[in-house]
Amino acid sequence: MARITIREAISQALWEEMERDPSVFILGEEVGVWGGTYAVTKGFYDHFGAERVRDTPIAENAILGSAIGAALVGQRPIAELMTINFAFSAMDYIVNQAPKLRYMFGGQFRVPLVIRAVGGGGRQLGATHSQTPDAIFAHFPGLKVVSPGTPEDAKGLLKSAIRSDDPVLFIEHATMYQVRGEVPEGEYLIPIGKSKIQRQGSDVTIVAYSKGLELSLKAAEELAGEGIEAEIVDLRTLRPLDMQPVIESFQKTNRAVVVEEGWKSYGVGSEVAARIYEQAFDYVDAPVVRVAQKEVPLPYNRALEQAALPQVTDVVAAVKEVLR
Amino acid sequence: MAETIAMPKLGFDMAEGTLVRWLKKEGETVDKGEVLAEIETDKATVEVESSASGMVRKLLVDEGAVVPVSAPIAIVGAADEEIDAIAPKAASQPSAVSRQPAPEPSKPAPAPGPVSPPTAGPFKASPLARRIATDHNLDLSRVTGSGPGGRIVRRDIEQALAGVPPGAPLAAPAAPAAIGHDSRTVPLTRLRQAIGRRMGESKTSIPHFYITREYKVDSLLDLRRQLNNMLPEDEKVSVNDFLIKAAALTLRQFPNLNASLHDEAVVQHGQVNVGVAVAVEGGLLTIVCRDADQKPLRQIAAEVKFMAGRARDGKVRPDDIEGSTISISNLGMYGVDEFIAIVNPPEAAILAVGAAAEVPVVENGVVKIGWRMKATISVDHRISDGAEAAKFMQALAVYLEEPLRLAIS
Numbered sequence: 001m002a003r004i005t006i007r008e009a010i011s012q013a014l015w016e017e018m019e020r021d022p023s024v025f026i027l028g029e030e031v032g033v034w035g036g037t038y039a040v041t042k043g044f045y046d047h048f049g050a051e052r053v054r055d056t057p058i059a060e061n062a063i064l065g066s067a068i069g070a071a072l073v074g075q076r077p078i079a080e081l082m083t084i085n086f087a088f089s090a091m092d093y094i095v096n097q098a099p100k101l102r103y104m105f106g107g108q109f110r111v112p113l114v115i116r117a118v119g120g121g122g123r124q125l126g127a128t129h130s131q132t133p134d135a136i137f138a139h140f141p142g143l144k145v146v147s148p149g150t151p152e153d154a155k156g157l158l159k160s161a162i163r164s165d166d167p168v169l170f171i172e173h174a175t176m177y178q179v180r181g182e183v184p185e186g187e188y189l190i191p192i193g194k195s196k197i198q199r200q201g202s203d204v205t206i207v208a209y210s211k212g213l214e215l216s217l218k219a220a221e222e223l224a225g226e227g228i229e230a231e232i233v234d235l236r237t238l239r240p241l242d243m244q245p246v247i248e249s250f251q252k253t254n255r256a257v258v259v260e261e262g263w264k265s266y267g268v269g270s271e272v273a274a275r276i277y278e279q280a281f282d283y284v285d286a287p288v289v290r291v292a293q294k295e296v297p298l299p300y301n302r303a304l305e306q307a308a309l310p311q312v313t314d315v316v317a318a319v320k321e322v323l324r
Numbered sequence: 325m326a327e328t329i330a331m332p333k334l335g336f337d338m339a340e341g342t343l344v345r346w347l348k349k350e351g352e353t354v355d356k357g358e359v360l361a362e363i364e365t366d367k368a369t370v371e372v373e374s375s376a377s378g379m380v381r382k383l384l385v386d387e388g389a390v391v392p393v394s395a396p397i398a399i400v401g402a403a404d405e406e407i408d409a410i411a412p413k414a415a416s417q418p419s420a421v422s423r424q425p426a427p428e429p430s431k432p433a434p435a436p437g438p439v440s441p442p443t444a445g446p447f448k449a450s451p452l453a454r455r456i457a458t459d460h461n462l463d464l465s466r467v468t469g470s471g472p473g474g475r476i477v478r479r480d481i482e483q484a485l486a487g488v489p490p491g492a493p494l495a496a497p498a499a500p501a502a503i504g505h506d507s508r509t510v511p512l513t514r515l516r517q518a519i520g521r522r523m524g525e526s527k528t529s530i531p532h533f534y535i536t537r538e539y540k541v542d543s544l545l546d547l548r549r550q551l552n553n554m555l556p557e558d559e560k561v562s563v564n565d566f567l568i569k570a571a572a573l574t575l576r577q578f579p580n581l582n583a584s585l586h587d588e589a590v591v592q593h594g595q596v597n598v599g600v601a602v603a604v605e606g607g608l609l610t611i612v613c614r615d616a617d618q619k620p621l622r623q624i625a626a627e628v629k630f631m632a633g634r635a636r637d638g639k640v641r642p643d644d645i646e647g648s649t650i651s652i653s654n655l656g657m658y659g660v661d662e663f664i665a666i667v668n669p670p671e672a673a674i675l676a677v678g679a680a681a682e683v684p685v686v687e688n689g690v691v692k693i694g695w696r697m698k699a700t701i702s703v704d705h706r707i708s709d710g711a712e713a714a715k716f717m718q719a720l721a722v723y724l725e726e727p728l729r730l731a732i733s
Contacts, residue, residue: 254478282455285478301550316424324472 001184007177010116011040011152013158014078016187018048021076024162027054028080028116037082038118038177060086064093064115071113072101076162084117084171086127087137098167099142107251113167114158119147120173120261121309127186127297130305132211132262137169138238144192145238147171149213151181153161153236156190164192173211173261195242197249201231203320205249205256207272209235212259212291212310219315230319238268243275250276254285257318261310264292289318326401327376333393334365334642340392340473341365342514348380354400357604361397364514368609368640376400381407388465390447390474441472456481468511478493515607526669531705534664537717541680542695544727555622558629564600564654565625567677569730570723571652572596572616577715580708581701582649584670590707599648599668602632609635612648621730654679662698672707676700697724 004012018024025048026032026041032055035042039139045053056063060081067077081087087094119128123300144162146168154172161168180320198213199220208216213234220230231249235241250256257278258269269290276288294308331341341363348354356377363372382399385391399407445532449457449464453476460481467484469476469565512520535604544566550703552560575582580594596617599610611631613624631644650672653665656679665676685694699720723729 254450281451283452285450285452288476 001182003180004149004183005153006148006172006179006181007040007176008153009155009183010158010172011042012183013155013162014041015044017159017162018044018052019038019265021162022128023074024076024078024280025032025054026069026078027056027067028082029056029058029063031055031080031081031100036080038172038174040177041080044075048067060244061093064090064098067113067115068093068098068111069103071098071111072109076112076114078114078116078162081115081117082149083125083129083174084119085131087115087117087133090123094169095137095143099140102166110165111167112165114161114164115167116158117168117171118174119171120175121293121298121305122211123176124300124302124305126300130298131259132293134210134238134260135262135267135291136169137171138271140209140242140267141239142166142282143239144168145171146192146236147210147238148236149173149176149179149208149210149234150198151179152183153190153196153234155183157192157236160189160192163189168192168261171210176211176214179214193237193240193242195245196234196236197231197245198234199230199232201229201253203229203253203255204231204323205246205254206230206232206315206319207246207251207269208232208237208259209238209268211261215310215312215315216259218312219319222312222316223319228319228323235268235272241271241275243272243279246272246276247280250280251283254283255322256288257291257315257317257322258288259291259310259315263295264290265295267292286322286324289322291315291318326378326381326399326407327404328396329360329372329375329400330394330396330397331363332372334370334640334646338365338393340390342370343387343389343397345387346383347371348374348383350380350383352380354378354380363391368515368604368635368645369638370640370642370659372397374398374400376520379403381405390469390471410587411504411733414637423474440629444660447476448474450478455479456485460485469621513602513606514610519607522669523666525723526666528613530667532667532702533710533713534700534702535710535717536662536664536700536715537714537721538696538698539699539721539724540694541724544724545680545695547727559620559622559626561625562628563656563680564652564677565621565628566650566724566727566730567654567675567699568598568600568613568616568624568628569619569621569733570720571650571675572598572613573723573733574716574720575650577719578712580712581673581703581705581716583672584649585672585707586670586702590672593649595647595649597647597649599651599671600628600632601651601653601665602635605634605638609640609645610648610651611635611640611644612646614647617733650674656680656697662700665702667702667704671704673701673703673713676702 003038011036030037030051032045063079067079071256098113101109101111119132134147137143142164146157158170161170198260206216216232223230233246233249248278260268260273273288291310291314293310296308298308299305344362344364346361347359354360355375357373359371360374361372362369364374378400381401385397389395391653401407447464449471462484464476467480470480518614548561575596582596583590583592595615597614598610598616599612602609602611613627616624634640634644651668651674654677655663656677660678662678663676665674667674680695682695682698684691701713701717
């Protein structure tokens with residue numbers, strides 16, 4: 001097994017799928033000659049050429065509009081959003097066109113589109129460039145929303161996204177490109193819509209994804225030192241949401257903490273908590289505790305930004321709270 | 325206008341109280357100030373007085389219910405008054421059913437963090453606990469909750485099913501079926517739990533230091549004898565009463581020891597309220613002699629006697645046990661030589677007093693017989709230092725060794 005970064009895993013997935021299927025192509029800002037803002041597509045332009053690695057104007061609605069058009073006529077576009085915050089400029093295409101065309105045309109059209117978007121805070125990019133609005137996109141039926149937290153999942157899920165006949169929003173976290181992990185040799189796929197136990201435990205269930213997974217794994221190590229064994233369920237996909245491993249774990253532990261980087265109100269944690277209450281009410285031994293971002297626009301100042309973002313200590317404290 | 329009677333807050337750390345007994349029934353008349361119910365807090369059983377006159381229209385909680393502070397417990401109003409509007413939820417609550425929603429607290433909690441919702445009603449239990457209890461035909465009212473706010477959770481049910489009394493340690497091993505040396509498991513009372521919690525917090529979070537000093541108490545004992553000869557039997561003054569007065573007067577000169585730490589500041593209290601540790605059934609309580617520096621010895625003696633009596637009878641009043649600014653613990657009556665006490669938060673210090681004893685003392689090169697008594701002050705080092713505490717102990721000697729000063733101060 002190779003040990004690589006999430007950046008390399010995403011890059012490998014893109015490369016392999018472009019080699020495999022000539023209808024796959026990339027478009028976005030600075031993806032070609034520059035090699036991607038986060039250096040994910042470095043070398044792609046030279047290898048695959050300007051037709052398949054297309055630099056676009058700074059116009060997200062144009063990127064998504066042309067990508068959807070290409071998808072409708074049989075291509076498999078991968079549209080890159082430099083940050084997910086720019087998705088708001090293309091919101092109509094992302095939530096109103098791509099997820100609905102197949103439905104509204106009675107299945108005559110498909111939209112095999114992948115939107116890669118970089119989200120998350122922690123890099124002092126200011127209130128408008130640091131958001132984690134994942135839950136907004138997961139609200140819309142018809143749009144799959146994937147957000148991995150390990151290199152293995154990033155690669156396997158992105159390959160599945162590219163092969164999906166329906167639109168997928170693939171959210172990468174800006175501070176996780178350097179996260180390293182084992183990745184299987186050779187070709188493999190990870191199905192979209194399957195949650196995964198990333199750590200076994202019997203005392204409490206932590207439900208997380210993306211950055212929340214990173215925080216939770218660190219918190220679990222700390223808690224293990226105090227004799228508390230946390231089981232961590234990584235959602236990996238926000239829509240369709242796979243609750244089965246969560247519910248199975250919860251039926252064992254009876255106590256859960258949900259960790260996300262986005263805001264708490266109307267967030268992923270709210271959805272997961274509600275489903276736990278709906279699906280496992282008779283197993284609830286304590287109220288589910290949500291760990292999330294403070295309800296303010298994310299500050300630019302480093303100390304304030306860190307104070308607003310959820311931290312490992314918040315997860316540890318939440319676990320102790322839920323175990324009281 | 326009908327009035328809602330709420331669970332009173334009887335101490336800065338009181339979160340809930342158990343309604344032990346109603347002294348008025350629905351339909352009975354009650355005068356303002358009349359006792360409506362008895363409640364049990366972490367510290368004691370106290371009486372709740374009605375804050376309104378009229379008819380007891382509705383008792384909103386059952387006897388035995390654990391009720392959060394400021395949750396409504398009763399409605400008092402005119403006999404024909406419409407009361408549904410002021411307590412719609414409470415009014416619809418059947419007395420014996422546990423799944424009813426709790427009455428809303430009067431204000432929503434401001435904290436965004438996880439807050440246990442206040443629940444009245446007979447008892448609180450998690451859904452899981454309820455299910456297991458139902459599966460095993462276990463009566464939830466027999467189970468004591470160990471979760472937040474007294475919520476019954478899975479571990480409580482499992483212990484109850486295993487026959488372990490509530491409150492017993494989680495991993496209590498089964499007693500061996502051997503030879504008549506059976507151990508007995510005694511559940512912790514609320515008082516015991518409160519003492520454990522507060523003393524645990526104090527001993528682990530307050531850096532204590534201790535100063536011990538010996539006092540000549542020949543004159544004090546002599547004066548006490550003379551005073552008691554003049555006083556009726558039930559008004560006798562104890563050595564401890566002298567100590568209360570002496571400590572209070574001395575504290576006037578040492579405001580930093582009559583203080584509390586609040587965040588980054590020391591609050592030096594304007595009043596000198598001396599707490600006196602009283603042993604009661606299942607624990608101890610600290611009754612409070614207010615403004616002890618300004619009260620005559622005889623009044624101090626009378627107040628302490630009454631409050632201690634009420635404490636031992638489990639009838640202590642909220643005022644009896646709140647607001648002390650320093651405490652005294654005296655184990656002299658048990659022949660204890662000297663001991664050290666744990667600071668009673670939020671106070672800065674506590675004085676531990678041993679027995680007055682007749683001992684050989686050396687004075688001017690001659691061995692004589694004298695009465696001596698040792699006291700140890702435990703002090704919060706965040707507030708004060710050894711030299712200050714030592715000076716306090718020295719200054720205390722002025723009053724203890726020349727006790728006539730107490731009569732003229």
